[in-house]
Amino acid sequence: MTSPAPVLRMGSAAGRGTLLAAVLASGMVFLDSTVVNVALPRLGRDLDADVAGLQWTVNGYLLMLAAFVLLGGALGDRFGRRRIFLVGVVWFTLASVLCGLSQDTSHLVAARFLQGAGGALLTPGSLSVLQASFHPDDRGRAIGAWSGLSGVSTALGPFIGGWLIDALSWRWIFFLNVPIAVVVLLAAVRWVPESRDEAASRTQGPGRRHRRFDVAGALLGAAALAGITYALIDAPVRGFDSLPVLGSALVGLLGAVVFVLVERRRGDTAMLPTxxxxxxxxxxxxxxxxxxxxxxxxxxxxxxxxxxxxxxxxxxxxxxxxxxxxxxxxxxxxxxxxxxxxxxxxxxxxxxxxxxxxxxxxxxxxxxxxxxxxxxxxxxxxxxxxxxxxxxxxxxxxxxxxxxxxxxxxxxxxxxxxxxxxxxxxxxxxxxxxxxxxxxxxxxxxxxxxxxxxxxxxxxxxxxxxxxxxxxxxxxxxxxxxxxxxxxxxxxxxxxxxx
CATH class of the missing domain: 1.20.1250.20 (MFS general substrate transporter like domains)
Incomplete structure (x- = not known):
């Protein structure tokens, strides 16, 4: 059962405002994804980064998204889709500022990890608020408009990001998120209705089964990906037989095996039902x-x-x-x-x-x-x-x-x-x-x-x-x-x- 939410229509001010918030939030995430690779040579020179530093600049973000995007969607269902969406926007924006302020590779990589975590909250929320809020007759149009306009924002990414990198600095591809996020927050607070999955929100009661988040599954999945990724990136520097490389590879493989066992035991309540x-x-x-x-x-x-x-x-x-x-x-x-x-x-x-x-x-x-x-x-x-x-x-x-x-x-x-x-x-x-x-x-x-x-x-x-x-x-x-x-x-x- 889903909590009743205001039924939005495309022609209403609330409908247009909700669509604006979702499109701009997605565009903020997609804009970064289109220009970070383009910025790698410039930030590599400025921060004196090696190949591993460039790899982690991209992979820190991807790792958090891959590991926690399912959990982010579940949090929205449980605690409110607009609430988690807003948390994701603020989190992603603050992490973007930290990325732009980074003075060395380690700081940038850490900020990219945080940015990916914010993206894991924001990415599912931008679409779920449309799915939950619009009238069924307008839902397809709203999602289609979101998809098309998000594509346009991505198409503009190379122009905007490339110009910023050449004219100012690679740091501005991250700072650009701040004014976009301000508009998203104002639009979301003003127009986006709250909704949640009431079945996910109920925790106990007569005849009700206690429902929990599959945090263990998310953490094990992250450990598996992180361990294998670290081993692959660090092997050229330390050697395949070094203790850190062997240890991280072992952590990754064990994490993957235990992840499968845990998800199989949880059945249909797992993050990933086997x-x-x-x-x-x-x-x-x-x-x-x-x-x-x-x-x-x-x-x-x-x-x-x-x-x-x-x-x-x-x-x-x-x-x-x-x-x-x-x-x-x-x-x-x-x-x-x-x-x-x-x-x-x-x-x-x-x-x-x-x-x-x-x-x-x-x-x-x-x-x-x-x-x-x-x-x-x-x-x-x-x-x-x-x-x-x-x-x-x-x-x-x-x-x-x-x-x-x-x-x-x-x-x-x-x-x-x-x-x-x-x-x-x-x-x-x-x-x-x-x-x-x-x-x-x-x-x-x-x-x-x-x-x-x-x-x-x-x-x-x-x-x-x-x-x-x-x-x-x-x-x-x-x-x-x-x-x-x-x-x-x-x-x-x-x-x-x-x-």
Whole structure:
């Protein structure tokens, strides 16, 4: 049972104000995700960061989002969606200020961890307040407007962020969140109604079962991801046989095993009900998500650094260079979703990664002094076209692979899977291509690493295509493709949805 909330209409002042708060809050998070990679070379020089510092700047944020986004959604259901949304906005903004004020890499990484925790509260809340507050007749329009306007904010990210980095400092990509957050808070306090899941709020009573948060599951999931990530990032410096690397790897593996055991014991009350994996299609699609989003995150991480440190482009031109991906996703995702609904997801999920992999092979040949139109645009366009074939069909298939009552947790887990894929790729790829220390500032070393990384990412995409070809089939029902589950990092439009 959900508490009654004011029923908002799109044409009302409260409806427009609620939509404004949700769009700006999501845009604040997505804007950071599109420009942080672009800022890496500049902040690396200013803070004298090594490769591990750059990796943790991205991965600290991704780790907290992947581990706690499901818990953030549950907190909103229990304590009030607007309340947790507001807490998330304030938390994210204060952490953004700390990021901008950082004087060394350790401070920046710690602030990015805090920012990711705020994002885990904010991200599910921005959509859940729309879902809970709008009249059913207007809910689809509100969510569609949120998705489209959030995409526009992401498209503007490379322009705004690149200009700020070049004209002022990388610190301003974080300070920019402050005025946006002020508008969000004013709009949310004025117009966003409170709502909660009363079943989640009841704790005890005659015939009622005590319901608890799965904090243990969230902490174990975070320990598993953190341990494995630390081992991968630290191994090039300390060696695979060092005690810290072996210890963190052991913590990660044990955390993963205990996480599975705990979630299985909790059953349907778990953060991640293991019964979901009784659907082979759901399991396969989430493995596919990890693989494809690992390739996406690895590609954008390396390309942003390579274009600035080797090709010699500005931060603005680097950000804008990936704009065709954003445009293709904004224009083509709905069409790809409709195509998947007609013919099933297997063909789009097979062809899309192959097309994207061909784009990476073309981009592998980019040399110093490269021309954007001749050397970069064709590869970026192919990659974006391939990704467009994947995003909406993947989302619809994930939601259609489980019962309706598990749609929220399935969407949230797929969101976390996409971020976990990016987290592991950014941790592992520098190790695989031999990039460590300050080598990202050396043209020859970075060029070799970049070309090796493009091959690894293309290989991941081909592996995803093979997985889809062999194991993906048409779900028993197709979910609407208008609410994708996950967010695309680094200069691509976010397509989040659910918790």
């Amino acid at each position: 019964g979901l994996f009784g659907s082979r299609l759901f399991s396969v699609l989430n493995i596919f998500t990890v693989v494809v989003y690992a390739a996406l995150s690895g590609f954008t991480f390396f390309l942003a650094v390579y274009l600035q440190n080797v090709v010699g482009w500005s931060a603005l031109l680097t950000g804008v260079s990936l704009l065709p991906m954003t445009v293709l996703l904004l224009v083509g995702s709905a069409r790809a979703g409709a195509l998947s609904a007609r013919i099933g997801p297997r063909l789009p999920l097979t062809v899309g990664p192959v097309v994207a992999a061909l784009g990476l092979i073309l981009l592998r040949g980019v040399d110093p002094g490269a021309s954007y139109w001749r050397d970069v645009l064709p590869g970026v366009t192919l990659f974006g076209a391939g990704l467009t074939l994947v995003v909406a069909p993947l989302t619809a298939s994930v939601l259609a692979a489980v019962e309706d009552r598990f749609a929220g947790v399935a969407s949230g887990f797929n969101n976390a899977a996409s971020r976990a894929g990016g987290l592991l790729a950014i941790a592992a790829l520098p190790l695989l291509v031999g990039l460590s220390g300050s080598a990202y500032e050396q043209e020859a070393a970075l060029t070799d690493a970049y070309r090796g990384a493009m091959l690894w990412c293309a290989g991941l995409l081909v592996a995803g295509a093979v997985l889809a070809l062999l194991l993906v089939h048409r779900p028993p029902r197709q979910a609407p493709p208008s609410q994708p589950c996950h967010s695309l990092p680094a200069s691509t439009p976010p397509r989040p949805g659910g918790r």
